[in-house]
Amino acid sequence: MAAAEHDLVVIGAGPGGYVAAIRAAQLGLKVACVEEVSALGGTCLRIGCIPSKALLESSERFSEAKEKFETHGIHVNGLTLDLAGMLRRKEQVVTTLTKGVEALFKKNRITRYFGHARLDGPGGRVVVADGKEEKQLKARWILLATGSRSAELAGVKPDGAGVGTSTEALRYNQVPKHLVVIGGGYIGLELGSVWRRLGARVTVLEYLDRILFGLDAEVAADARKILEKQGLEFRLGCRVTGARAEDDQYVVDIEGQEAVRGDRVLVAVGRIPNTHDLGLESVGIELHKKGFIPVNDHFATGAEGIYAIGDVITGPMLAHKAEEEGIACVERLVTGHGHVNYDAIAAVVYTHPEIAAVGRTEEQLKQAGTDYRKGVFPFRANGRARTLGQVEGWIKMLADAKTDRILGVHIIGPHAGDLINEAATAVAFGASSEDLARTCHVHPTLGEALREAALAVAGRAIHI
Ligand code: FAD
Ligand code: NAI
DSSP states (O other): OOOOOEEEEEOOSHHHHHHHHHHOOOTTTEEEEEESSSSHHHHEEEEHHHHHHHHHHHHHHHHHHHHHHGGGOOOOSOOOOOHHHHHHHHHHHHHHHHHHHHHHHHHOEEEESEEEEESSSSSTTEEOOOSEEEEEEEEEEEEEOOOOOEOBBTTTTOOSSEEEOOOHHOOOOOSEEEEEOOOOOOHHHHHHHHHHHHHEEEEEEEESSSSSSTTHHHHHHHHHHHHTTOOOHHHHEEOEEEEEEETTTEEEEEEEEEEEEESSEEEOSOOOOOOOSSSSSGGGGOOOTSSOOOOOSSSOOSSEEEEEEESSSSOOOOOHHHHHHHHHHHHHHHSSSSOGGGGGGGEOSSSSSSEOOOOOOOHHHHTTTEEEEEEEGGGGGGGHHHHOOOOOEEEEEEETTTTOEEEEEEEEEETTHHHHHHHHHHHTTTBHHHHHHTOOOTTTOOOHHHHHHHHHHHHHHOOO
């Protein structure tokens, strides 16, 4: 049978792939997208960002009703948890959004192929296998957006029961008595928070001597204190060497330290790119030593007409980074222009309070020998934070000592994940701290704290 021809075939319908497909269709290309899972949206929509944020929201409401409503003069009697109902709501949110991507594909006339895609030698050939038959596709351009999956840890094998990854931790059908989390990164803290709020004892085992490696050290240290107050237990400097079932529990072994026992083990030690059975060898693509697909500044692999974006290439494994790369890649193919400003890609950890960052950390600036000025403003001095009853945390702004250009913004506090977008815009526009300080911010809002941090860079914050 003749191969179905398209201008662009995208492999993978995660935030990188589906957004690239839509943008390419907007630009007039005849686009196909191959996805091996029936629901579109990738890790992010199905088993990542969206279900985790749904559970973080529900669990925080539960915890507020239990512990914080009284401070507002609201008394709740007979509060109970309907875990099945909470999980159902999360699934409904996921279904609505994955169906939404289907609708967007229809609207943009993107052909969807169901099945596992494999490159089939040079010349833009792709084979799609759905278990019953194989389809041949042919395209001028191919975009690999196959994403990532949970990394495994030697000696700790997911067993479909007590030991699992984030995917299982998004659907435990009972609140664990004691959840042992291996890894004090994004997933460990977000999903650890969910189950702690719902009543589990949670112990986080982290290999390094700090949590949230890569984020500003002062912010991470404060985050640890705040999360400890919420009942999360941390054991740092722990190298986990194995986990085994014993009686009705799991024993997690740690090198040179006492083992920890729990009834659930969540392995959250990072993610690895999906490149298995992708036919890379058929077009001569050799992987980077950590398993990523190597690309140049325009996301081109070494193979003619084949590009890659998102979690399958190096850089932060974040949905918005994947989207940005997808758009830049296809815009460049069609218009000759397309660029990602990696300095302006923010990151958010959706704990309570949230933690958010954009640009350089203080450690990075020190290491690079950059002369900088620092402005800090605490949420306890912000009127809106007081009215919300959420005064924990602060904002740190780092600006170049000579030019005043904003180099980094780090926030731990209420709605940090929303506040950081203003900081990212400022970084993207090359704004100075004075630009932000001289912008009138609405009162009473949390955004005023960002402005005060900008004023603090010049030593003229008003409310502290
Ligand atoms: P993916 O979303 O992984 O999509 C790749 C798709 O390709 C998948 O659907 C896969 O089935 C398909 N595929 C793979 N190989 C083939 C093949 N050969 N043929 C056909 N299809 C194939 N990021 C954030 O920015 N914010 C968050 O809040 C956040 N929360 C997260 C929470 C969790 C629990 C997890 C696990 C991740 C989270 N992330 C978050 C990370 C985010 O999900 C990823 O960075 C993002 O999904 C990467 O997008 P992608 O398009 O590169 O790949
Ligand atoms: P991570 O890289 O954030 O954290 C993994 C942690 O595990 C590290 O601190 C590491 O030192 C530790 N570790 C590694 N081996 C260990 C061992 N043997 N024993 C103890 N600790 C060990 O990875 P995580 O949390 O799995 O998340 C994967 C990625 O998914 C994140 O890096 C992020 O890119 C993305 N993500 C983003 C979210 C967001 O944007 N809010 C939420 C969840 C995931």
